[in-house]
Amino acid sequence: MKRDVKIGLEVHVQITSLKTKLFCGCSSDYRGKEPNTLVCPVCLGLPGSLPVLNRKAVEYAVMAALALNCKISSRMFFFRKNYFYPDLPKNFQITQYDKAGGVPLARNGYLYLDFEGRRRKIRISRIHLEEDPGRLIHLGSIDRSPYTLIDYNRSGVALLEVVTEPDIRSPREARIFLQKLRSILEHLGIFDGSLEGAMRCDANISLAGGMRVEVKNISSFREVERALSFEITRQRGLLEKGIKVKQETRHWDETRRVTVSLRTKETEQDYRYFPELDLVPVELSEEFIKKIRVKMPELPDKRVERFVSQYGLPRYDASVLVSSKGLADFFEEAVRLYNKPKEISNWMMSDLLRYLYENNLELRESKITPVKLVEMIKLIDEGVISGKIAKRILPKVIVTGKSPGEIVKEEGMVKISDLKFLEKLITRIFAENPKAVNDALINEKAAHYLVGQLMKATQGKADPVLSSRLIMKRLEELRKKKRMKQP
Numbered sequence: 001m002k003r004d005v006k007i008g009l010e011v012h013v014q015i016t017s018l019k020t021k022l023f024c025g026c027s028s029d030y031r032g033k034e035p036n037t038l039v040c041p042v043c044l045g046l047p048g049s050l051p052v053l054n055r056k057a058v059e060y061a062v063m064a065a066l067a068l069n070c071k072i073s074s075r076m077f078f079f080r081k082n083y084f085y086p087d088l089p090k091n092f093q094i095t096q097y098d099k100a101g102g103v104p105l106a107r108n109g110y111l112y113l114d115f116e117g118r119r120r121k122i123r124i125s126r127i128h129l130e131e132d133p134g135r136l137i138h139l140g141s142i143d144r145s146p147y148t149l150i151d152y153n154r155s156g157v158a159l160l161e162v163v164t165e166p167d168i169r170s171p172r173e174a175r176i177f178l179q180k181l182r183s184i185l186e187h188l189g190i191f192d193g194s195l196e197g198a199m200r201c202d203a204n205i206s207l208a209g210g211m212r213v214e215v216k217n218i219s220s221f222r223e224v225e226r227a228l229s230f231e232i233t234r235q236r237g238l239l240e241k242g243i244k245v246k247q248e249t250r251h252w253d254e255t256r257r258v259t260v261s262l263r264t265k266e267t268e269q270d271y272r273y274f275p276e277l278d279l280v281p282v283e284l285s286e287e288f289i290k291k292i293r294v295k296m297p298e299l300p301d302k303r304v305e306r307f308v309s310q311y312g313l314p315r316y317d318a319s320v321l322v323s324s325k326g327l328a329d330f331f332e333e334a335v336r337l338y339n340k341p342k343e344i345s346n347w348m349m350s351d352l353l354r355y356l357y358e359n360n361l362e363l364r365e366s367k368i369t370p371v372k373l374v375e376m377i378k379l380i381d382e383g384v385i386s387g388k389i390a391k392r393i394l395p396k397v398i399v400t401g402k403s404p405g406e407i408v409k410e411e412g413m414v415k416i417s418d419l420k421f422l423e424k425l426i427t428r429i430f431a432e433n434p435k436a437v438n439d440a441l442i443n444e445k446a447a448h449y450l451v452g453q454l455m456k457a458t459q460g461k462a463d464p465v466l467s468s469r470l471i472m473k474r475l476e477e478l479r480k481k482k483r484m485k486q487p
Contacts, residue, residue, distance in 0.1 A: 005232060007174055008125075008166035010202040012159050013185060014132060015060050016192045021156035022131045023051030023094065023279075030153035031196065043131075043156035045090025050278050053078075057129060057158040058282065060190040061105050062292050064160055065127050067184050067299055070109030075283055077103050078129075078276040086150055087133035095161075096128035097273045104128035105284075111180060112301075114319065115173050122177055123165040132157040135197075141253050143260045154197075166204065171228035174203065175221045179323050182221075183300045186325035194326070194362040203228055207235050210245035215259055218252050222360075227252040231259050303328060311341035320349055326363045327353075334370035343377055351394050367401030368394075376404040384408065386415045388460035417463045419470075422454070425462075426474055429453045440475055441482070447471055 014028075021028050024042035041049035065072050079097040096104040109124035134155040138145035162181065168174050182199060185191035193199055201224055206212040215231055218224045230252075235245050250259040298306070300322045307318035307328075322328045327348070334344045352373070356363060376393060379385045385393070385408060396407050408414060416422065429450060430437050436453075439446035447468075454467050 004208040005169055006166040006206050007168035007170075007228060008204040009162075009164045009168065009174060009177065010204070011162040011164075011178065011181060012132070012200045012202070013064075013162065013181075013191055014195075014198045015057055015158040015160055015190055016195055016198050017060065017190045018054060018057055018158050020054060022054050022057055022129065022158035023156060026156065028157045030151075030157065033153055035149075035151040036153060038153040039155070044152060045088065051094060051276075053279060053282065054158060058105075058284075059292055060188075061127065061129050061160055062284065062289060063188050063190060063296065064162075064185060065106035065109065066289070066293055066296060067188055068106075068109040068111060068124055068127065068162070068181075070106035070124060070127055072106045072284060072289055073103045074285070075103060075281050076105050076128075077101075077281050078279045079273050080276050081130075082272045083270075085133075086148070087136055088131075088155060089134075089152065093131060093133065094276050094279070095130035098126055098128075100273060102273070102275075111177065111184075113173065113176055113180060115176055120167075120173070122167045125163045125165050127163070128161050130159050130161055131155070132159045141255060141260075142251050142262075143253075166206075171225040171232070174228055175225045178221050178224060180300065183323055183325060187297055187299055187303070189297065193324075194364050203231075205231050205235070207232065207239060207245070209239050210235050211247040213245065213247065214249045215252050216249055216262065219254070223252060223254055226257060227259060230257065234259065307331075311335065311345075313341060313345055317345050317349060320353070321345065324363065330363060330370055334374050337370060338374040338377060340377060340381075344373065347373060347377065347390075347394070351391055352398070355395055355398055361398075366398045368398045372397050372401075372403055379404055379408065383417070383463070384415060385413060386460065386462070386464050388455065388464065389413050389415060392460065413461060415463050416458055416461045417466055419466075422462060422467060422470055423474075425454060425457055426450075426470055429457065430474065437475070437478070441479055444472075444475075447475060 018028050020026060021043055024040050026038050026040050026043055030038050042051055062072060076096065078094050079102050080092040081095045081097070082092045084091055096102060098104050098107070104126045106127040107125065109127065111122050111124065113120045113122060132154050134150050134152040137149040137151065139147065164177070168177060178199070178201065182193040186193055191198065197219065201218045203215045203218060203224065204212050205215065205228060213231060213235065215227050218227050231250070238245050248264050249262045251262050252259055303322045304315065304318045307313050307321065308315055321331050331344060331348060335341045338344070352368070356366065376390055376397065380387055380390055393404050393407050393413065396402065397404055433450065433453060436446065436449050440450060450471050451464070451468050454462055454471065455464065
């Protein structure tokens with residue numbers, strides 16, 4: 001029996017555009033730094049140290065809340081979330097709470113998704129600011145590691161937590177939601193989603209008849225989809241055997257691709273929330289919010305509309321390109337260099353994105369640039385190379401960063417348009433494939449096989465238009481000869 005799936009996400013997004021942490025002046029640029037070197041008494045929680053709120057973090061958080069259609073609080077408070085875990089040495093996290101008089105930054109937002117031909121509204125319960133804990137480093141998987149190392153450089157980095165209602169109905173839909181959220185935050189300029197650990201996700205998932213299970217700290221869109229798919233299968237299997245699904249927190253093991261039990265799920269009482277008395281309430285005036293609204297850049301939905309109207313792209317193409325700010329910027333720069341938007345879009349959406357996906361690469365990690373993609377398309381348009389040759393060149397450009405022209409010269413990939421050479425090859429191919437020739441004489445569509453053989457013989461270098469024309473001409477000559485022989 002098919003059971004209803006409910007998924008709610010808690011997305012933790014680092015405000016990577018900040019230079020300092022949320023409550024102190026330590027650098028937030030912790031990646032690649034020596035462990036435990038970007039710390040101070042505040043982010044280490046030493047006695048007597050006092051936090052001071054980063055004003056820029058509040059501005060960026062309000063910007064995100066506006067983009068996600070949230071109602072922004074006129075006054076917000078910070079709370080202490082108490083737990084005994086080594087990633088925050090003071091044994092509590094400064095965060096926000098929406099009960100017991102607590103007021104988060106924003107509430108009651110939403111995001112629209114285009115999914116499987118339908119428009120879906122995903123409600124956002126709340127958005128709040130909090131500090132990131134330190135990094136726990138395990139030897140192997142979390143449940144088998146003989147010890148844990150701690151790096152406090154990340155402790156205190158500003159986090160934006162976006163909490164959805166349980167409106168998501170499938171792992172694929174969860175992935176699309178996260179992709180759109182990332183694109184919005186990148187367009188706002190407050191977040192770089194390509195940085196390791198910049199967006200992490202906790203997923204709460206339940207099936208009808210079972211309890212809610214939380215899967216912690218999933219690190220990428222692909223892994224979110226995998227983790228949720230596994231957990232649905234696990235819970236469904238238990239329920240169908242009559243075994244109760246218990247409420248617990250589980251960890252997604254990316255290596256083994258399974259969820260493993262961490263602990264029985266805590267309740268809110270376990271965290272003993274109470275106000276953070278070292279931080280005063282924050283007033284968010286209408287004037288403050290209005291100034292931020294005026295500075296808002298073009299957001300993904302508007303950019304999709306513009307791509308459709310300005311460049312004549314189908315809505316689907318525009319949506320794919322705008323799913324990442326880097327991808328959309330790349331496209332617009334390429335069009336600025338060579339006004340062929342549909343051709344550029346086709347190459348980006350098919351061969352470029354497929355290569356990046358198959359090799360688990362971000363666009364910025366590759367060595368291709370708009371200039372190099374445009375150069376390749378111009379070589380096709382000028383008749384120097386064929387589309388088939390271009391498909392072989394593009395991966396080499398992505399990996400090496402060499403220009404398409406360089407690769408063509410080095411590997412002798414220039415398109416073959418020599419009539420005598422091609423006619424000689426066609427004679428050989430016709431002699432080697434008599435059945436295919438007879439089929440093509442009866443049905444012109446069968447001639448595609450002969451064209452394919454010619455392309456194979458030239459390693460894709462033959463001019464495809466010229467090759468097709470020459471083969472059709474040769475077939476017509478054979479038809480004439482046959483008619484002349486008939487009495």
